[in-house]
Amino acid sequence: xxxxxxxxxxxxxxEGENATMNCSYKTSINxxxxxxxxSGRGLVHLILIRSxxxxxxxxxxxxxxxTSKKSSSLLITxxxxxxxxxxxxxxxRAGTYKYIFGTGTRLKVLA
Amino acid sequence: NAGVTQTPKFQVLKTGxxxxxxxxxxxxxxxxxxxxxxxxxxxxxxxxxxxxxxxxQGEVPNGYNxxxxxxxxxxxRLLSAAPSQTSVYFCASSYPKGDGYTFGSGTRLTVV
Numbered sequence: 587x588x589x590x591x592x593x594x595x596x597x598x599x600x601e602g603e604n605a606t607m608n609c610s611y612k613t614s615i616n617x618x619x620x621x622x623x624x625s626g627r628g629l630v631h632l633i634l635i636r637s638x639x640x641x642x643x644x645x646x647x648x649x650x651x652x653t654s655k656k657s658s659s660l661l662i663t664x665x666x667x668x669x670x671x672x673x674x675x676x677x678x679r680a681g682t683y684k685y686i687f688g689t690g691t692r693l694k695v696l697a
Numbered sequence: 698n699a700g701v702t703q704t705p706k707f708q709v710l711k712t713g714x715x716x717x718x719x720x721x722x723x724x725x726x727x728x729x730x731x732x733x734x735x736x737x738x739x740x741x742x743x744x745x746x747x748x749x750x751x752x753x754q755g756e757v758p759n760g761y762n763x764x765x766x767x768x769x770x771x772x773x774r775l776l777s778a779a780p781s782q783t784s785v786y787f788c789a790s791s792y793p794k795g796d797g798y799t800f801g802s803g804t805r806l807t808v809v
Contacts, residue, residue, distance in 0.1 A: 619797050628787060629740075631797030674739060676798075683728065683747050684755060685798065689739035 592675060592691040600696050605662040607691040609675030610655075616678050618651055619685070620660050623672045632660075632673075637680075667697045699723050703788050703801035710778040710808045718773040718804050720788030728791045729771040730755070730798070731763065733784040740787065746771055747793070778808045 593608045609618070617636045621629040635642045635651045635658065642649045648661040662669055672690045679686070704719045722729065730745040732755075742755030746765040760782060762774040771790075775782060785805050789798035 616794075621797075621800075628800035628802045629789075629798070631799070634796050676740075683753075684742055684745060685730065686742060686756065687732070687740040689737065 592673070592688045594691060595689070596692045596694070598694045598696065599665060601665060601667055603665055605665050605669070605693055605695070607660050607673055607693070609658045609660070609677075609688055611658075611675075611677045611688075612656065613677075614680040615653075616680050618649075618658050619676045620647075620649060620658075621674045621676060621687075623674065623690070625671070629674065662693075665693075665695045667695050669693060670695045701788055701790055701799050701801035703786075703804050705804060706802070707805050708807070710775070710806065712778060712780060712808060714778050716775050716778065718775070718786055718788075718806070720771045720773065720801060721769050722771075722788075722790040722799070723769065724790065724799065725768060726790035726799070727768065727793050728798075729765065730789050731761070731771070731773045732787045732789065733757065733782075734787060734803075735784050743773065743786075775806075780808050782806065783808045 591610050619634045620632045623629045633644045633649050635649050646663045651658045672692050674687050674690045676685045676687045701722045727748045731743040732740040734740050741757045744763040746752045752763050785803045787803050788801045791798045
């Protein structure tokens with residue numbers, strides 16, 4: 587079964603708007619990561635947030651983590667057409683080295 | 698640095714055939730993993746390794762074998778290919794507790 591589940595499954599916004607996608611998971615984790623996948627390509631690591639962190643920024647990306655709710659959100663500010671991609675969260679179950687991915691959010695940014 | 702290199706990029710197999718998907722990394726990463734990606738299913742972990750000589754099963758290990766004789770290489774063997782193994786396969790590597798996986802570009806496998 588999937589450890590992480592992203593929400594929404596698909597999101598369509600206008601260029602310049604902000605995009606928010608969420609990830610929920612089931613078990614205790616060491617850290618949570620977000621990845622981007624352009625169509626037909628491999629995944630690219632965006633950001634990692636550890637279980638003792640609540641918020642992290644990288645450029646136009648902002649990630650939050652709420653371990654009490656077992657959830658995370660990824661905010662992309664001032665989106666661009668080039669942000670069109672699928673976004674996945676991945677979590678490692680505490681005490682293991684397994685990284686389990688969610689089913690992803692398909693983001694489409696309209697120019 | 699080539700990163701993570703997967704070969705072949707495309708492969709068509711007949712049911713019952715066996716083959717090995719190759720994965721090599723030149724970053725001295727200890728952690729390596731194999732995932733398969735099917736439409737609407739996200740990525741599912743097949744097998745992973747935390748170092749040379751150490752491997753373990755992921756979520757969907759049946760029908761696949763792995764070995765890790767060197768830090769650099771982590772081949773995935775399909776023992777007897779089935780149509781259900783038609784998928785895109787990704788290899789990934791990272792440092793222990795590092796800042797995320799580096800992924801290869803994938804192998805698109807079709808079993809007919």
